[in-house]
Amino acid sequence: MEMSPQSILFETVPSILHEWGCARRLGQVMAAWTERRNVLIVTDAGLHKSGVLEPAKASLAAAGFRVAVFDEVVADPPESVVSRCVEFARGADVDVVVGLGGGSSMDIAKLAAVLIGSQQALSEMYGIGNVQGRRLPLVQIPTTAGTGSEVTNISIVSVNETNKMGVVAPQLYADRVLLDAELTVGLPRSHTAATGIDAMVHAIEAYTSKHKKNAISDALAREALRLLASNLIPACENGQDRRAREAMLLGATLAGQAFANAPVAAVHALAYPLGGHFHIPHGLSNALMLAPVLRFNAEAAGSQYSELADVVGAGGKGNVAEGAAAFIRFMDDLMDRSGAPRRLRDVDVPHSSLPALAADAMKQQRLLLNNPVVVTESDALRLYEQAY
Numbered sequence: 001m002e003m004s005p006q007s008i009l010f011e012t013v014p015s016i017l018h019e020w021g022c023a024r025r026l027g028q029v030m031a032a033w034t035e036r037r038n039v040l041i042v043t044d045a046g047l048h049k050s051g052v053l054e055p056a057k058a059s060l061a062a063a064g065f066r067v068a069v070f071d072e073v074v075a076d077p078p079e080s081v082v083s084r085c086v087e088f089a090r091g092a093d094v095d096v097v098v099g100l101g102g103g104s105s106m107d108i109a110k111l112a113a114v115l116i117g118s119q120q121a122l123s124e125m126y127g128i129g130n131v132q133g134r135r136l137p138l139v140q141i142p143t144t145a146g147t148g149s150e151v152t153n154i155s156i157v158s159v160n161e162t163n164k165m166g167v168v169a170p171q172l173y174a175d176r177v178l179l180d181a182e183l184t185v186g187l188p189r190s191h192t193a194a195t196g197i198d199a200m201v202h203a204i205e206a207y208t209s210k211h212k213k214n215a216i217s218d219a220l221a222r223e224a225l226r227l228l229a230s231n232l233i234p235a236c237e238n239g240q241d242r243r244a245r246e247a248m249l250l251g252a253t254l255a256g257q258a259f260a261n262a263p264v265a266a267v268h269a270l271a272y273p274l275g276g277h278f279h280i281p282h283g284l285s286n287a288l289m290l291a292p293v294l295r296f297n298a299e300a301a302g303s304q305y306s307e308l309a310d311v312v313g314a315g316g317k318g319n320v321a322e323g324a325a326a327f328i329r330f331m332d333d334l335m336d337r338s339g340a341p342r343r344l345r346d347v348d349v350p351h352s353s354l355p356a357l358a359a360d361a362m363k364q365q366r367l368l369l370n371n372p373v374v375v376t377e378s379d380a381l382r383l384y385e386q387a388y
């Protein structure tokens with residue numbers, strides 16, 4: 001047991017601008033910050049075609065930037081997307097990188113910024129602290145209120161058909177983050193729900209993180225959860241609700257700052273194999289595994305869950321166990337109301353795949369060791385059964 005007062009090392013990005021419509025003046029913001037003028041925008045084709053990026057691109061052009069757009073990012077991006085992006089960027093002679101999209105685009109932007117001027121192979125970067133050298137200047141602009149990737153030092157890459165690996169390194173923290181909730185207005189309801197629940201899971205798992213839980217992450221996680229819990233349903237029901245969209249985006253970023261320093265645990269460890277095997281989106285995978293893992297952790301994390309019940313306004317006057325149960329009921333009810341699919345069977349996961357999922361979840365030891373309760377392979381199988 002840790003008896004001594006815990007020392008805290010908290011790291012995050014140096015600058016966050018949270019302002020409705022700020023992507024419309026991206027050129028002005030960037031010109032005030034850097035002398036560089038050859039921008040790479042990293043995004044996905046759907047967003048590029050939708051026109052969501054156009055005001056930002058126009059503003060860059062008006063401010064004298066040359067803009068090259070790499071739009072080949074896909075969900076759960078494989079290594080080949082990273083190498084194509086780097087090749088494209090070198091060909092276009094870019095000197096500053098902007099990630100503009102969901103977590104997938106921002107994760108690729110981070111790796112591209114590192115790799116464009118580097119000799120190091122991506123395969124040598126997996127794990128914690130293995131990136132060498134500096135990167136190009138990096139700006140991140142999220143279009144989902146979910147992953148928090150804009151403020152984390154993590155990139156997740158699919159290394160083969162079924163497995164994802166993470167690069168975790170201080171170079172992956174961006175220089176500048178722009179939070180423009182106007183960009184999220186067109187996010188469809190199903191994505192709003194799934195990415196919003198992903199952000200809530202970040203806050204919950206940071207708050208119960210076993211080894212690195214700390215007072216700064218706790219404060220961020222609590223405020224994140226407060227914002228996300230009260231705005232998820234309004235944002236789902238009316239995508240145009242400006243206050244709800246702003247609160248969701250800020251909440252997702254605060255949760256990202258929390259879990260970059262107090263890492264996520266079993267919900268994510270069990271979610272990743274669902275993405276790997278069945279291409280279930282990251283947020284939805286987390287939503288599907290959340291309730292079983294909350295129940296599994298309820299005793300060990302009871303006092304924290306009961307504190308979170310107070311944060312979301314679900315706490316009563318009861319004891320810790322009742323508070324924890326109230327929190328779990330609150331999350332269950334919220335997920336029901338969000339309209340997200342609730343069971344693995346609803347998203348066509350074959351029952352026969354559960355043992356393989358459980359075996360793959362065991363590979364996520366980087367995450368599992370943060371869980372308040374040890375998760376064995378048979379526990380994992382039981383949790384998938386409960387989620388089925």
Ligand SMILES: NC(=O)c1ccc[n+]([C@@H]2O[C@H](COP(=O)([O-])OP(=O)(O)OC[C@H]3O[C@@H](n4cnc5c(N)ncnc54)[C@H](O)[C@@H]3O)[C@@H](O)[C@H]2O)c1
Pocket residue numbers: 044046047052074075076077101102103104105107143144146147148149152153154155156183184185186187188191195282283
């Ligand atoms: N780096 C981190 O800290 C971190 C944390 C969690 C997850 N991740 C990774 O992030 C990825 C998931 O990111 P995500 O959930 O943001 O989804 P995503 O980036 O994969 O995008 C999903 C879909 O949403 C669409 N979309 C995005 N913004 C939109 C908008 N404003 N309007 C309409 N459509 C929009 C995209 O075009 C895409 O089709 C996964 O690869 C996951 O592993 C990274």
Ligand SMILES: [Fe+2]
Pocket residue numbers: 147198199202268282286
């Ligand atoms: Fe996540």
